Amino acid sequence: MTTKPLTDWPEAFSRLALHRPIDLLLHFPLRYEDESRVMRLADFRLGDSGQAQVRVVDHRVVYKPRRMLVVQIEDASDTGLLRFLYFQESMRKTFLAGQQIRVIGQARLSGAGELEFVHPRVRQGWLSPEALVDQPLLAVYPTTQGLAQHVIRRAVARVLRKESPPEWLPETWRRQVGVAPLPEAIHRLHLPPSPLQPALMQEAWNRIRFDELVAQQVALRRARARRFAHRAPCLSGSGELVSRLLQSFPFPLTEGQQEAWRQVRTDLVQDRPVHRLIQGDVGSGKTVIAALAAAQSVSSGYQAAVMAPTELLAAQLFDKLSSWLAPLGVEILGLWAAIPKAQKRRILARAAKDQPCLVVGTHALIQKDVRFGRLGLAVIDEQHRFGVAQRIALRERLTSPEGLRCHILGMSATPIPRSLAMTFLADLDISVIRDRPAGRKPVQTRLMSQSRREELLTRLTHFLDHEGQAYWVCPVIEEQEDTDRPLKALEETQAWLAPVLGDRLAVVHGRMRPDEKTAAMARFASGAARLLLATTVIEVGVDVPSARLIVIDHAERFGLAQLHQLRGRVGRGEGQSTCILFYSPPLSETAQARLKALYESDDGFELANRDLALRGPGEILGMRQSGDPELRFTDLVRDQALVNAAVTFGQQIAMSYDDSRALQAVGVSKEAIDSLLSRWARRADDVLTSV
Numbered sequence: 001m002t003t004k005p006l007t008d009w010p011e012a013f014s015r016l017a018l019h020r021p022i023d024l025l026l027h028f029p030l031r032y033e034d035e036s037r038v039m040r041l042a043d044f045r046l047g048d049s050g051q052a053q054v055r056v057v058d059h060r061v062v063y064k065p066r067r068m069l070v071v072q073i074e075d076a077s078d079t080g081l082l083r084f085l086y087f088q089e090s091m092r093k094t095f096l097a098g099q100q101i102r103v104i105g106q107a108r109l110s111g112a113g114e115l116e117f118v119h120p121r122v123r124q125g126w127l128s129p130e131a132l133v134d135q136p137l138l139a140v141y142p143t144t145q146g147l148a149q150h151v152i153r154r155a156v157a158r159v160l161r162k163e164s165p166p167e168w169l170p171e172t173w174r175r176q177v178g179v180a181p182l183p184e185a186i187h188r189l190h191l192p193p194s195p196l197q198p199a200l201m202q203e204a205w206n207r208i209r210f211d212e213l214v215a216q217q218v219a220l221r222r223a224r225a226r227r228f229a230h231r232a233p234c235l236s237g238s239g240e241l242v243s244r245l246l247q248s249f250p251f252p253l254t255e256g257q258q259e260a261w262r263q264v265r266t267d268l269v270q271d272r273p274v275h276r277l278i279q280g281d282v283g284s285g286k287t288v289i290a291a292l293a294a295a296q297s298v299s300s301g302y303q304a305a306v307m308a309p310t311e312l313l314a315a316q317l318f319d320k321l322s323s324w325l326a327p328l329g330v331e332i333l334g335l336w337a338a339i340p341k342a343q344k345r346r347i348l349a350r351a352a353k354d355q356p357c358l359v360v361g362t363h364a365l366i367q368k369d370v371r372f373g374r375l376g377l378a379v380i381d382e383q384h385r386f387g388v389a390q391r392i393a394l395r396e397r398l399t400s401p402e403g404l405r406c407h408i409l410g411m412s413a414t415p416i417p418r419s420l421a422m423t424f425l426a427d428l429d430i431s432v433i434r435d436r437p438a439g440r441k442p443v444q445t446r447l448m449s450q451s452r453r454e455e456l457l458t459r460l461t462h463f464l465d466h467e468g469q470a471y472w473v474c475p476v477i478e479e480q481e482d483t484d485r486p487l488k489a490l491e492e493t494q495a496w497l498a499p500v501l502g503d504r505l506a507v508v509h510g511r512m513r514p515d516e517k518t519a520a521m522a523r524f525a526s527g528a529a530r531l532l533l534a535t536t537v538i539e540v541g542v543d544v545p546s547a548r549l550i551v552i553d554h555a556e557r558f559g560l561a562q563l564h565q566l567r568g569r570v571g572r573g574e575g576q577s578t579c580i581l582f583y584s585p586p587l588s589e590t591a592q593a594r595l596k597a598l599y600e601s602d603d604g605f606e607l608a609n610r611d612l613a614l615r616g617p618g619e620i621l622g623m624r625q626s627g628d629p630e631l632r633f634t635d636l637v638r639d640q641a642l643v644n645a646a647v648t649f650g651q652q653i654a655m656s657y658d659d660s661r662a663l664q665a666v667g668v669s670k671e672a673i674d675s676l677l678s679r680w681a682r683r684a685d686d687v688l689t690s691v
């Protein structure tokens with residue numbers, strides 16, 4: 001298939017990201033207009049669009065209220081008018097009495113109360129209903145300003161006539177999955193025979209989805225294989241440091257933690273760079289795994305880096321990891337923006353040395369001035385919080401001088417539904433921590449209307465005085481972070497709470513200086529402050545086990561995953577915790593659905609599944625920055641069976657990719673797979689840069 005653009009490729013095509021003929025073939029219609037259905041004039045109701053086959057009775061040019069051509073028409077059922085405000089003399093020939101024409105347009109009522117069509121499309125000749133059966137339906141394409149439907153239709157038809165990708169899928173697989181052959185599928189979706197046959201269309205759509213999924217699967221698994229072609233340090237240290245760390249934890253590991261650690265330990269002794277993602281609901285204890293992995297790296301004579309998405313979180317991780325590892329003699333350094341210059345220089349110099357240590361920080365860790373002398377492991381906490389560019393920078397920068405690539409351990413508290421993990425994350429190894437530390441009671445979730453503000457304040461002060469600490473979260477909608485409105489909400493609440501709570505109140509929001517934030521957090525973590533009033537800066541990872549109440553102000557403004565994350569700030573220690581969804585009525589239907597889901601379930605995986613249905617994969621994976629990251633045609637919830645088949649098949653292909661005999665056994669050729677990948681390349685690239 002050629003990749004050379006057609007000579008008269010309209011500029012507007014590029015705006016739709018249609019750069020190659022194949023892109024155009026994969027630019028499928030949104031819907032079809034049925035030109036084969038002919039209506040009787042008597043059946044038109046006002047506003048109806050449709051077509052009729054009529055006979056011209058007569059035509060005349062009238063001059064009042066202005067010059068126009070009026071054509072009288074009739075069919076067996078009724079009569080009507082066509083009205084042309086602009087017309088050419090030649091049109092009169094079309095409308096000679098007795099001519100048979102087709103009229104396509106929208107019905108309205110004339111001043112005189114007659115059925116009329118203003119500027120309808122007109123075709124000459126009479127087409128019998130039988131002759132129309134094979135007439136294709138008219139495709140209506142996604143388009144952009146200045147690009148008419150017929151331009152797309154014509155370009156598609158031209159490409160279709162010249163070239164179409166050949167079938168590449170073995171017949172046995174095709175039958176087993178129950179999809180149409182590729183050339184037919186493409187042809188049928190652009191030019192479906194009339195009348196529309198849903199089962200045939202479904203087969204065609206499923207074929208496109210299957211190709212899309214297989215391409216994604218192969219691309220990601222190839223990326224994984226390419227990563228494994230690099231070398232990594234074998235972190236097979238004595239294990240003594242790790243044993244001492246395990247003994248020093250004030251708790252036994254949960255089963256999920258033990259299993260995850262077993263897998264990570266196995267990774268770290270490989271001489272290939274492993275990238276594993278640890279998925280565990282909020283509070284499942286992922287930091288423990290990070291500490292163990294870091295200890296393993298250090299005891300093997302290599303450095304470890306732990307990167308967090310915010311300064312608040314980095315500082316907190318630094319404290320936690322220091323409390324566990326410093327007593328065992330591990331050198332720990334913190335690196336983020338607020339750290340004074342002189343100190344930063346010392347830390348950079350230390351990291352550049354060829355000696356083991358642990359560096360905890362923010363994206364400051366991947367700035368140009370940072371060099372690691374002997375990096376064995378990078379842990380990325382809340383991996384999906386890092387933007388695409390940062391993840392690429394990370395991959396490039398965290399290579400040690402001998403050309404060894406470090407192992408990467410990602411952590412995510414956003415539970416990722418299985419179907420999503422199987423597709424978008426197919427290049428990663430995944431561990432799931434499903435259980436939570438023993439003795440944790442599920443958080444009680446309550447809905448409370450904001451009309452009960454004063455009552456809530458009374459209960460809150462009582463709670464703070466007698467029971468424990470609490471969070472109060474005000475919404476900051478991401479895009480509006482810099483506008484005044486959401487912060488005002490926080491300031492208003494602060495003005496309302498401050499007189500009552502005095503120095504029992506601590507405040508943290510995105511506009512404070514980092515050192516102010518850290519100081520406020522420290523006051524809260526130490527128990528000196530009882531209530532932390534905050535924006536969503538506390539959403540990710542903040543860990544203060546003695547906080548057992550969280551009020552989410554304007555809960556209706558948050559997404560499901562975000563609400564679940566926020567709720568996860570409590571329920572981290574002993575005793576019963578409560579989450580109050582403090583909402584402002586009236587609730588929209590979707591807000592109601594979200595709050596109801598949250599009320600009904602505290603299982604992050606189940607909520608993630610519901611979220612996938614509500615919002616799609618892009619938002620869950622945090623890939624919104626990467627443009628158009630979604631699978632274009634596949635819906636992971638709806639197309640579960642296709643996903644499963646594509647994953648199995650894609651794996652077989654990827655495994656045999658470098659061995660032409662093995663590929664042959666799978667029933668495909670390398671060339672066919674390469675052109676499959678190039679057809680969908682736009683997608684595969686997006687996906688690759690997003691993980």
Ligand code: ADP
Nearest residue numbers: 251252253254282283284285286287288437543
């Ligand atoms: P997350 O998975 O959300 O990052 P953390 O690692 O912050 O969770 O752990 C949440 C809290 O649970 C911390 O206070 C941590 O010390 C504690 N914790 C971790 N593992 C266990 C365990 N096995 N038993 C009891 N408490 C644990």
Ligand code: MG
Nearest residue numbers: 286287381541
């Ligand atoms: Mg965490």
